[in-house]
Amino acid sequence: MPTKGSSSGAAVWAVFRKECRTEWRTRYGWNSALLFALATLISVSFAVGRLTGRSDLLSALLWIVLLFAALASLAHAFVREVEGDTMTLLRLVASPLAIASGKLLFNLLFLVLLELIAVPLYFVLMSAPAPPAGPFLGVLALGSLALAASATLVGALIAQTRGRGALFAGVSLPVLLPVLAAAVSGTRQALDGGDAMMEMRLLAAYGAAMIAAGLLLADHLWEE
Amino acid sequence: MSERAAAALALEAQGLAHRYAPGRGLEAVGFTLTAPGAVAIVGANGAGKSTLLRIVAGLLRPSQGQLRVSENGRDLDAAARRQSVGFASPDLHFYDELSAAENLEFAAAARGLADPPAAAREALARVGLEARARDRVPALSSGMRQRLRLAFALLGGPRLLLIDEPGSHLDDGGRAALRAIVEEERRHGLVLVAGNEEGDRSLADQRIELRGGGLGRLS
Amino acid sequence: MLSRGLLFVWIAAWLVAAFTWAPLVPVLGETTRVLYFHIPAAWVTVVALGWSMVHSVLFLVRRRMEHDDHAAAAAELGLLFCVVATISGSLWAKAMWGAYWNWDPRETSIFFLLLIYFAYLALRSAVDEPQRRARLSAIYSVIAFVTVPFLIFVVPRLYFSLHPDPIINPRGKVDMDPRIRIAFFALLVGFTVVFFWLLSLRLRLARIERRRLEASAAR
Numbered sequence: 001m002p003t004k005g006s007s008s009g010a011a012v013w014a015v016f017r018k019e020c021r022t023e024w025r026t027r028y029g030w031n032s033a034l035l036f037a038l039a040t041l042i043s044v045s046f047a048v049g050r051l052t053g054r055s056d057l058l059s060a061l062l063w064i065v066l067l068f069a070a071l072a073s074l075a076h077a078f079v080r081e082v083e084g085d086t087m088t089l090l091r092l093v094a095s096p097l098a099i100a101s102g103k104l105l106f107n108l109l110f111l112v113l114l115e116l117i118a119v120p121l122y123f124v125l126m127s128a129p130a131p132p133a134g135p136f137l138g139v140l141a142l143g144s145l146a147l148a149a150s151a152t153l154v155g156a157l158i159a160q161t162r163g164r165g166a167l168f169a170g171v172s173l174p175v176l177l178p179v180l181a182a183a184v185s186g187t188r189q190a191l192d193g194g195d196a197m198m199e200m201r202l203l204a205a206y207g208a209a210m211i212a213a214g215l216l217l218a219d220h221l222w223e224e
Numbered sequence: 225m226s227e228r229a230a231a232a233l234a235l236e237a238q239g240l241a242h243r244y245a246p247g248r249g250l251e252a253v254g255f256t257l258t259a260p261g262a263v264a265i266v267g268a269n270g271a272g273k274s275t276l277l278r279i280v281a282g283l284l285r286p287s288q289g290q291l292r293v294s295e296n297g298r299d300l301d302a303a304a305r306r307q308s309v310g311f312a313s314p315d316l317h318f319y320d321e322l323s324a325a326e327n328l329e330f331a332a333a334a335r336g337l338a339d340p341p342a343a344a345r346e347a348l349a350r351v352g353l354e355a356r357a358r359d360r361v362p363a364l365s366s367g368m369r370q371r372l373r374l375a376f377a378l379l380g381g382p383r384l385l386l387i388d389e390p391g392s393h394l395d396d397g398g399r400a401a402l403r404a405i406v407e408e409e410r411r412h413g414l415v416l417v418a419g420n421e422e423g424d425r426s427l428a429d430q431r432i433e434l435r436g437g438g439l440g441r442l443s
Numbered sequence: 444m445l446s447r448g449l450l451f452v453w454i455a456a457w458l459v460a461a462f463t464w465a466p467l468v469p470v471l472g473e474t475t476r477v478l479y480f481h482i483p484a485a486w487v488t489v490v491a492l493g494w495s496m497v498h499s500v501l502f503l504v505r506r507r508m509e510h511d512d513h514a515a516a517a518a519e520l521g522l523l524f525c526v527v528a529t530i531s532g533s534l535w536a537k538a539m540w541g542a543y544w545n546w547d548p549r550e551t552s553i554f555f556l557l558l559i560y561f562a563y564l565a566l567r568s569a570v571d572e573p574q575r576r577a578r579l580s581a582i583y584s585v586i587a588f589v590t591v592p593f594l595i596f597v598v599p600r601l602y603f604s605l606h607p608d609p610i611i612n613p614r615g616k617v618d619m620d621p622r623i624r625i626a627f628f629a630l631l632v633g634f635t636v637v638f639f640w641l642l643s644l645r646l647r648l649a650r651i652e653r654r655r656l657e658a659s660a661a662r
Contacts (some may be wrong), residue, residue, distance in 0.1 A: 008303075021326070025322075089376070097304060161566065163569055172562075174587060176553065178597055209589050213585060220578060224283060224284045
């Protein structure tokens, strides 16, 4: 049968669309992630109160909320495949790299949608003024990319262990800490009116390094 | 039905073996098979029939030995193998959130087929599942799911068709469709069927028998 | 036998020398003595991590289980030395700066290594099948390798440093009294040899384990 040109790009897109569609049909992952993010947010707000003018605490707590939301949700894409026993199907139609890339795109979209709700809500609950858009969004975007790339890679591993996602938080922590450090520092800079260039470069480099590692390791991820 | 030239596909195995654990797995086996044709893989439970099919499909890396899948003399890499191979086995499951047609469309799109919905429709028609195309997978009976597996294996016209336990759960209509499919496919390419039931074995004219410790080929 | 005895004598002798023969560093006072333990332990932690990571890569490339044995054994020992380094460093910090933990760059780095070791071993404990365990932990090792330079170079720039030497340099301070330097390097070498000796013991154990498993399965 005639085939399209580069089937790898087609595979990535097909995996991404499939993820979106299956998630949309149940919305189970989304609901639980959103609830978790909101619960964390509300707990922090309740415990800390208003943080006007405390850019150090504001930036730290924001990223803790985002980190926890990521830990609660980003392994889901892989765990679902393992629990539904659909890995055989997936591996027969797409290369390991296409699978990982498709899932990464999905996780990134997922994280962005979560942030669209959680971040504005955060600033409202903390009674903090909205920061100047440029550097803040830059750190948020690059930090999310680094977060998604790292968590996707580790998630692919964790899903294959006994206990599935249970270890996800512990095992991914070392890998996510550099993101946390740079993102918190950068966000604080942005809130104080600085340009956060160094932190953004760091986050971009880290994200790129993780993606490069993924490219190299993809073939080994699911090989039996 | 699209025209397909008979593929010059060849399978060559040398000392192929896989150990799951000490004492369990596929014992070393070697064979050379060329398209067209149909081959039955037989053996006792645990002899490694499913393991062998998984190795040929590229899902499993054998702990020993070599397998060459070539077409017109050129070796197929993993990506090319994905395009040419159709695989169905009892542990092939589909996405419960998607319908039968959607599952096949996804598979066709991921493989890079030009018209995924058409490919899906065609495959479903060949196994007689067109009426249930829109049903979600959990709504299908076990027999229908087996047909869906066969449809998946047939997507895009595979030149190497691998079916593990082809007749499981199938009713008479299903078995008839299965027989027709194998008859059709063995003219275009290579079909490997693994199973214990006589009905499965009779689909093929050649056999590879897996034994603990060796290979016996009876034609 | 003889070499083991020599090793013990070496370390014992140099420890005595470190406490009696080598002078104190003026700034550090009596706490000078810690550097004979703390820095070699930190050095071995890094060596062990490097050894483990190199063998992880080798495993992925060659797929030989002995590389996995090396990677796992080195990680277990690395954790041990890392705990020694962290605790000795913490005690030193208390004596020098009044607090057991300050999150300064070096403390953060060693803590971070502790986390990597824990995560790696936790991952291994969650996989039963040896081949899969080897593959997954090897992949994780490579991922962790990516994070290490970021934490070594990110952390010092982002946080204030209390630590005497801001660059990770296992040789410690640049101007050391010659006696201190001699005793220190002697113990550095001694610790490294201890690590490789323990590694060889652990590897022997791993090999025996594997043979025992195979023997019991073959029965």
